[in-house]
Amino acid sequence: MARILGGIASSHTPTLGFALDQNKQNDPAWAPIFADYAPVQKWLMEKQPDVLLMIFNDHVTSFFFDHYSAFTLGIGESYAVADEGGGVRALPPIQGHPGLSHHIALGLVADEFDMSFFQDKPLDHGCFSPLSLLWPHEPQWPGAIIPLVVGVLQFPIPSAKRCYKLGQSLRKAIESYPEDLKVVVVGTGGLSHQIHGERAGFNNPEWDAKFLGLIEKDPQRLTEITHAEYAKLGGMESSEVIMWLIMRGALSSNVKKIHQSYYLPSMCGIATVIYENEASDPLPERNQEYVERMNAQLKGIEELQGTYPYTHARSVKAYRLNKFLHDLIHPAHRAAFKADPEAAFEAAGLTGEERELVRSRNWRGMIHYGVIFFMLEKFGAVVGVSNLHIYAAMRGETLQEFQKSRNTKALYSVAGKEGTANLAWDKK
Numbered sequence: 001m002a003r004i005l006g007g008i009a010s011s012h013t014p015t016l017g018f019a020l021d022q023n024k025q026n027d028p029a030w031a032p033i034f035a036d037y038a039p040v041q042k043w044l045m046e047k048q049p050d051v052l053l054m055i056f057n058d059h060v061t062s063f064f065f066d067h068y069s070a071f072t073l074g075i076g077e078s079y080a081v082a083d084e085g086g087g088v089r090a091l092p093p094i095q096g097h098p099g100l101s102h103h104i105a106l107g108l109v110a111d112e113f114d115m116s117f118f119q120d121k122p123l124d125h126g127c128f129s130p131l132s133l134l135w136p137h138e139p140q141w142p143g144a145i146i147p148l149v150v151g152v153l154q155f156p157i158p159s160a161k162r163c164y165k166l167g168q169s170l171r172k173a174i175e176s177y178p179e180d181l182k183v184v185v186v187g188t189g190g191l192s193h194q195i196h197g198e199r200a201g202f203n204n205p206e207w208d209a210k211f212l213g214l215i216e217k218d219p220q221r222l223t224e225i226t227h228a229e230y231a232k233l234g235g236m237e238s239s240e241v242i243m244w245l246i247m248r249g250a251l252s253s254n255v256k257k258i259h260q261s262y263y264l265p266s267m268c269g270i271a272t273v274i275y276e277n278e279a280s281d282p283l284p285e286r287n288q289e290y291v292e293r294m295n296a297q298l299k300g301i302e303e304l305q306g307t308y309p310y311t312h313a314r315s316v317k318a319y320r321l322n323k324f325l326h327d328l329i330h331p332a333h334r335a336a337f338k339a340d341p342e343a344a345f346e347a348a349g350l351t352g353e354e355r356e357l358v359r360s361r362n363w364r365g366m367i368h369y370g371v372i373f374f375m376l377e378k379f380g381a382v383v384g385v386s387n388l389h390i391y392a393a394m395r396g397e398t399l400q401e402f403q404k405s406r407n408t409k410a411l412y413s414v415a416g417k418e419g420t421a422n423l424a425w426d427k428k
């Protein structure tokens, strides 16, 4: 079974990555940062975790306000470094762990956390700034991460209590995963800082010290604090410390603190802490019951013939092909595909199997492969095939055979102005 070895808390200020990239190890202003992270690096080297569950917020880099979510879990196979305006840091991409991610997703949703999920999005300094100081990464990272992105920038945001409860669910989900994995939960953010408005530059080291004591000994107390109170005590942007409560909720009620540091060089109180689980508290429900509850909603679905629920496993496996077909909503991609399909396949990096599925309009084959129906409907609109033709093909029937099972012979498509110009099937 997977095991949580402990938790790490860390600030995620871009200062950390900057100091590392600019080789500031011997600069007196920056040296304390490296000294503070050395024990954490050593602990990770000794414990050799397979997966770091990284809890952080994106800084409006990969997640913009066109769609902003509270809790967003990464389910992908790997994560690249985001360009935040000045080019990408020289760090390799890091592996994900889709199997554990999917399991955590099932567990959290079963506990009524209605999560968002993502893949194929680069991660910004919220993740890679601390990560680059925690783990060596040349030529590659020693393990995988699962990103948990928390929307803390656009209010309303989750309460401190909700974050703590999410952590408690996270623990159950991780510790019920059947593979022998060593997991460390990393909560990032803070400590005190404010970086906007006339109050920019606000810090409160006394509050930071108190917060460090409470999160270790009395995290429940921290769950009662409102965002306004966090802002008053530590500065508006320090409200992100609620993400530490997710990490703390995933640990045992008593923890052993084996390292703590605090340094305030400029704008943000930079803290690092390591907690080991003191004793493994019994989980609140038996593992078998929990796993059954996790899978209850789709139990028995496999008995339905010709039915393929669109799970994370399918979404990750067929991501490239679904994306290719989804891109047909963009006029330029659509035009490029129509003008030269083979060049479009090449540009999208489709595999030979994926290209053949598209070339041969293998509607049923695409569903088997992991394409969701709504991509087929878009593809049909582009190539002049009606939805009914696709339904018939998926059943292995001719259109006429399929139409015998309908009340009318109506045909339709999602084709708009451009697509309706060549609806040959509608003109017969």
Ligand code: FE2
Residues within 6 Å of the ligand: 012, 057, 059, 126, 189, 190, 240
């Ligand atoms: Fe942040």
